[in-house]
Amino acid sequence: MTMKIIPNKHLPTTPQNATGNVEAYSAFIAWNINNLSDAKNLFGDLGDLAKDVKFPEKDHTFSCVCGFSPCGYEKVFGCDTPKELVKLPEIKGAKYNLTVDLTDGLFHLRASALGVIEEFLHNLVRKYPNALHVKKKVIGYKLSQNRDWLGFIDGTADPVTQEEREACVLIQSPNKKFNLGAYVLFQTYIHDLKAWDKTAVHEQEKIIGRGKLDNVQPLNQSPQSHIALNTIVVDGVEMDIVRDNAPFTTEKGERGTAFIGYSAQSSVLIQMLTNMFVGNPKGHYDHILDFSKNTFSCLYFCPNQDILDALGS
Numbered sequence: 001m002t003m004k005i006i007p008n009k010h011l012p013t014t015p016q017n018a019t020g021n022v023e024a025y026s027a028f029i030a031w032n033i034n035n036l037s038d039a040k041n042l043f044g045d046l047g048d049l050a051k052d053v054k055f056p057e058k059d060h061t062f063s064c065v066c067g068f069s070p071c072g073y074e075k076v077f078g079c080d081t082p083k084e085l086v087k088l089p090e091i092k093g094a095k096y097n098l099t100v101d102l103t104d105g106l107f108h109l110r111a112s113a114l115g116v117i118e119e120f121l122h123n124l125v126r127k128y129p130n131a132l133h134v135k136k137k138v139i140g141y142k143l144s145q146n147r148d149w150l151g152f153i154d155g156t157a158d159p160v161t162q163e164e165r166e167a168c169v170l171i172q173s174p175n176k177k178f179n180l181g182a183y184v185l186f187q188t189y190i191h192d193l194k195a196w197d198k199t200a201v202h203e204q205e206k207i208i209g210r211g212k213l214d215n216v217q218p219l220n221q222s223p224q225s226h227i228a229l230n231t232i233v234v235d236g237v238e239m240d241i242v243r244d245n246a247p248f249t250t251e252k253g254e255r256g257t258a259f260i261g262y263s264a265q266s267s268v269l270i271q272m273l274t275n276m277f278v279g280n281p282k283g284h285y286d287h288i289l290d291f292s293k294n295t296f297s298c299l300y301f302c303p304n305q306d307i308l309d310a311l312g313s
């Protein structure tokens with residue numbers, strides 16, 4: 001879906017880096033607010049804290065996107081919440097249910113070097129030790145050829161140009177609190193790779209909907225494939241999202257995928273989840289779930305950078 005963003009001088013002009021590209025490392029930090037006034041100062045300082053680690057390391061990339069769940073948003077900004085910022089619904093499928101978690105917010109960090117991410121987090125905790133309480137921290141990395149732990153190339157269908165990415169991710173609203181904001185769904189899945197590896201490659205390809213080696217979508221795509229279930233068409237227009245999936249490993253040695261998807265409409269993300277868990281038509285669920293246990297899910301809203309900066313004292 002492409003749509004031109006028309007600049008309006010009365011509205012904020014700087015989005016967070018929701019449309020950024022996949023980097024070698026990413027970190028996903030889900031947190032609750034511990035001390036509200038310290039937390040507001042921290043959110044207002046995020047732009048500068050990012051510059052502190054980015055500037056001395058000119059060869060490296062770094063960005064931090066900050067999102068708020070409905071309860072986190074209310075704590076920080078009051079009750080006038082973005083239209084589509086909702087607590088994820090519990091989705092009950094015939095075989096699998098969606099695990100819904102409640103945290104106040106999320107940092108999605110992307111960098112070309114892990115050290116830059118850790119330095120940023122260290123500075124943040126040192127400066128605002130009481131602001132937040134970390135509920136979940138996942139460090140993701142890139143495997144060769146952008147493959148995930150299931151062995152498939154992940155991210156191919158993402159919109160490519162900056163214009164396309166902005167059009168599907170950034171909200172256009174006359175309200176300066178919401179304009180250029182974005183919704184983001186963060187989830188983690190742990191894979192059963194023993195069972196997956198025992199599954200024939202042609203079966204795996206049917207489940208995903210692409211060739212494992214050549215990355216090509218077959219002509220006779222199964223309507224139950226992961227790709228088919230995640231293709232949402234509204235009034236003849238395909239609703240793209242920007243994904244940045246990252247493989248990760250737990251302390252126990254389990255392999256997983258941290259899923260992150262940005263969209264200007266949270267209803268699109270929820271529809272994708274419903275198709276995966278319930279199936280479309282009902283019962284024809286996404287068989288990726290037979291090999292991937294959902295262990296965390298929360299929806300957040302990422303306001304524009306100007307609104308975040310204004311929180312600082």
Ligand code: HEM
Binds near residue numbers: 156187226230288
């Ligand atoms: C276990 C976690 C997941 C894994 C390993 C995974 C992997 C993949 C792979 C390999 C592809 C095909 C290549 C590509 O275009 O990227 C794909 C496509 C896609 N996935 Fe996932 N995915 C996961 C979860 C999700 C979730 C939770 C959503 C949405 C809520 C989602 C949305 C999509 C979309 C929109 C596409 C592109 C469909 C198209 O071709 O138009 N994925 N995923």
